[in-house]
Amino acid sequence: MSQSISSSKIKSALAPNISISRQNSESSNSLGNFIQETLALTKRLFIQLQRRPSTLVAGVIQPFMWLILFGALFSKAPANLFGNDLSYAKFLAPGLIVFAAFSGALNAGLPVMFDREFGFLNRLLVAPLSSRYSIVAASTIYIIALSFIQTAVIVLASAILGAGLPGIVGISAIALIVFLIVLGVTALSLGLAFALPGHIELIAVIFVTNLPLLFASTALAPLSFMAGWLQVIASLNPLTYAIEPIRYIYGHGDWAINSIVMNTPWFGFSFGAVILVLLAFDALVLLAIQPLLRRRFA
Amino acid sequence: MAAAVLIKNLQKSYGDVQAVKDISFTVEPGEIFGLLGPNGAGKTTTIRCLCTLAKPDQGKIEVGGISAIASPKAVRQRLGYVAQEVAIDKVLTGRELLKLQAALYHLPKSMIGDRIEQLIEVLGLQEYADKKTGTYSGGIRKRLDLAAGLLHQPEVLVLDEPTVGLDIESRMVVWQFLQELRAAGTTVLITSHYLQEIDALADRLAIIDRGVVIAEGTPSELKDKLGGDRVTLRIREFTSEEEADQAKHILESLPFVEEVIINSVQGNSLNLIVKSGQSSLSKIEQSLAEVELPTFSLAQSRPSLDDVYLAATGRTIMDAELAAASTRDLKKEQKQQMK
Numbered sequence A: 001m002s003q004s005i006s007s008s009k010i011k012s013a014l015a016p017n018i019s020i021s022r023q024n025s026e027s028s029n030s031l032g033n034f035i036q037e038t039l040a041l042t043k044r045l046f047i048q049l050q051r052r053p054s055t056l057v058a059g060v061i062q063p064f065m066w067l068i069l070f071g072a073l074f075s076k077a078p079a080n081l082f083g084n085d086l087s088y089a090k091f092l093a094p095g096l097i098v099f100a101a102f103s104g105a106l107n108a109g110l111p112v113m114f115d116r117e118f119g120f121l122n123r124l125l126v127a128p129l130s131s132r133y134s135i136v137a138a139s140t141i142y143i144i145a146l147s148f149i150q151t152a153v154i155v156l157a158s159a160i161l162g163a164g165l166p167g168i169v170g171i172s173a174i175a176l177i178v179f180l181i182v183l184g185v186t187a188l189s190l191g192l193a194f195a196l197p198g199h200i201e202l203i204a205v206i207f208v209t210n211l212p213l214l215f216a217s218t219a220l221a222p223l224s225f226m227a228g229w230l231q232v233i234a235s236l237n238p239l240t241y242a243i244e245p246i247r248y249i250y251g252h253g254d255w256a257i258n259s260i261v262m263n264t265p266w267f268g269f270s271f272g273a274v275i276l277v278l279l280a281f282d283a284l285v286l287l288a289i290q291p292l293l294r295r296r297f298a
Numbered sequence B: 001m002a003a004a005v006l007i008k009n010l011q012k013s014y015g016d017v018q019a020v021k022d023i024s025f026t027v028e029p030g031e032i033f034g035l036l037g038p039n040g041a042g043k044t045t046t047i048r049c050l051c052t053l054a055k056p057d058q059g060k061i062e063v064g065g066i067s068a069i070a071s072p073k074a075v076r077q078r079l080g081y082v083a084q085e086v087a088i089d090k091v092l093t094g095r096e097l098l099k100l101q102a103a104l105y106h107l108p109k110s111m112i113g114d115r116i117e118q119l120i121e122v123l124g125l126q127e128y129a130d131k132k133t134g135t136y137s138g139g140i141r142k143r144l145d146l147a148a149g150l151l152h153q154p155e156v157l158v159l160d161e162p163t164v165g166l167d168i169e170s171r172m173v174v175w176q177f178l179q180e181l182r183a184a185g186t187t188v189l190i191t192s193h194y195l196q197e198i199d200a201l202a203d204r205l206a207i208i209d210r211g212v213v214i215a216e217g218t219p220s221e222l223k224d225k226l227g228g229d230r231v232t233l234r235i236r237e238f239t240s241e242e243e244a245d246q247a248k249h250i251l252e253s254l255p256f257v258e259e260v261i262i263n264s265v266q267g268n269s270l271n272l273i274v275k276s277g278q279s280s281l282s283k284i285e286q287s288l289a290e291v292e293l294p295t296f297s298l299a300q301s302r303p304s305l306d307d308v309y310l311a312a313t314g315r316t317i318m319d320a321e322l323a324a325a326s327t328r329d330l331k332k333e334q335k336q337q338m339k
Helices: A007-014 A018-027 A030-051 A056-075 A088-106 A109-117 A119-126 A133-163 A168-195 A199-215 A228-236 A237-250 A271-297 B043-050 B071-080 B094-104 B110-124 B138-150 B168-183 B195-201 B219-226 B241-252 B280-290 B307-314 B318-328 B330-338
Strands: A260-263 A268-270 B005-014 B017-027 B032-036 B057-061 B079-082 B156-160 B187-192 B205-208 B212-217 B229-234 B257-263 B267-275 B297-301
Touching: A007 A133, A007 B110, A007 B257, A018 B156, A030 A133, A030 B094, A056 A088, A056 A133, A088 A168, A088 A237, A109 A119, A109 A133, A109 A168, A109 A199, A109 B079, A133 A168, A133 A271, A168 A199, A168 A271, A168 B219, A237 A260, A237 A271, A268 A271, B005 B043, B005 B219, B017 B032, B017 B043, B017 B205, B032 B043, B032 B168, B032 B195, B043 B156, B043 B187, B057 B071, B071 B079, B079 B138, B094 B110, B094 B138, B110 B138, B138 B156, B138 B168, B168 B187, B187 B195, B195 B307, B205 B219, B205 B307, B212 B219, B212 B241, B212 B297, B212 B307, B219 B267, B219 B307, B229 B280, B241 B257, B241 B267, B241 B280, B280 B297
Parallel strands: B017 B212, B032 B187, B032 B205, B079 B156, B156 B187
Antiparallel strands: A260 A268, B005 B017, B005 B057, B205 B212, B229 B267, B229 B297, B257 B267
C-alpha cells in the first residue's frame, strides 16, 4: 500500500516520538487539554446531528404537535379557566418549553450508552484525557444547545398561535431556567448511561419517567385542578419549578425577582426562590452521579 | 533500559470467572511480541488491563518503566491501541475521526494537519479519508484504526487480533505494515489465535492457555526446545485401519522414530516425531516398501507453534478453540467489556 513512498518517509511517520508524550505528561496545561478534548467531542456530536438530524426534527415537531393538539383539546374550556386573560395556548407554551427540554435531556444518555455498547467509549477511555468528565461535558453542551433550539422554535410557534412574546429580559430568564433544568436532567441521564447494563434498560427508565413526570407537573393543568395527592407530587416535581416561573413571565410583563411566581399547598415561591430550588436540584444530581461516574472513570 | 512492556503475575477475575490466573511476560523495546493462545485464553483481558480499560486484581503492569496502575494517564499517552472490533463512528469521515483522535491525545494544533496527512499517505487511505467510515470495507477500517492508533507516535502499539475477519490480501497488508513499523523503531504487541500470524511476525512470543503463560521465547527457541522433526505420512489417500496399524508397528521399530500417532480424522494418516537432522524420509519409504506398502505422500517439517501448544496442553489450538466455543458465554463477556 505504500510502495510509492520512500522508506525514510515511512520511518519518520511511524517512529515513536517520546517528546510528545513527555511534553504532554509534564505540561501543566491541563485546562487547555480539557478544553481541546471537550470541543473535539462536542464537534463529533454536532457532526452527527448535521448528518442525522432526525432527533432534532422530531424534538421540534413533537412539542409543536402537543401545542396544537392540547390547544384543540381544551379549545372549548370556559374563558378565564386558566387565569385571567390567559388563553390555553399562553398557558400551555411554558409547559411545553420545559417538557421538550426535559425530554431531550432525558435522552442525553442514549448516545453515550450506544458508544459504550459499540466500543467507541473504549477509544475515549484508552486516550490520555485530561479528565474523563470531558465526555460528560461534551454531551451536556450538546444537549443544552439542542434545548435552546427547541425552546426558540416553541416560543416562536406559540407567539404565532397567540401566546404573545416575552421581552428580552423575559427570554433571557426563560433561557436560564431551561439551562438549569436541562443541566440536572442531562446529568441524571448520563449517570444512568454509565450505571445501567444496556440501552434496553435505559430506554425503559426513560419510558417510565417521561410522561408520568409530565402529568405530575403543572405543564398541562394548574395545581388547583389536581387531586390533593397529585398537588403534593407536582409541588415536589422539579419540572413544576421550571414551568411556573416561565408561565409567570408569559402572563405578567412586570415580573421581578421577588414576584411570587408559584404557589404550592405549603407556601409561595418567588422567582429568586425558584431559581435556588433549581440550582439545588442540579447540585443534588451532580453529587448523586459522582459515585457512578467515578466507578467507571477510575 | 526499561522493558517496553512488563507484565508480572497478572490476575483478573470477572465475577466467578478467572480470566487471567497468572500471566507474566516482558516485551523488549523495538520488537514484535506475540501473545498466542486460543480464544478465551485470557489474551484480551490481559490487553484490557495493559491499556487501562480494566483494573487488575493483582500483579504489576509497566510500560517503559511506568506503572499502568499508578500512572494510567502517562501509560495511555505511550500506548497506541487497536482493538479487535474496530469501533468507528459510521457518520464521521476517516479524517474527522483522526482529528478527534488527535485532540484526545492533545497533539499540538500546529502538528495535527500534517500528522494526519502523513498517516493517510503511509496507510494508503487517500481515496477514503473524506468518505464516511460506514462505507469502508474491513481492511480499510483496520487501516484507519492503525492510523488512529499511531497518530500520537506511541512507543508501543498494541493490537488485539488485528487480522480476524480480514481477507487474505488485507491480512498481508497489515503484516507488512507491522514489519515496517518495527523497522521504524516502534514496539509492537500483538495477540492472535492464528499460529501463522505469530510465527511470521513475532520476534518473541508467549503462549497463553486458560489464563497462564505456558511458554515464552522466540519461535525457533520454542520449537527447538520441543526437539525432533514432524513427519506426515499417508500410505494411501484413504488408508485402512489395518494398514495404518501395520505401518505404525514397522515405523516404531526404526531407531530415529520417537513417536507415531494415527490421525483418524485425516484418513488414517500417520504423524511421526523423528530425531531431527536425519535423512528420515528415504528410510521410512524404504522400510514401508519392504512390506509392500505404498507411499501416497510423505513430508517432513520442523515442529510448528501448534506442536509447542500441543506438547504443553495435550490438545491443539484448534481443539481448544472448538471446546471454548461451546462453553463460552459471549454475551456475558461483552457485558464485562462494556464496564
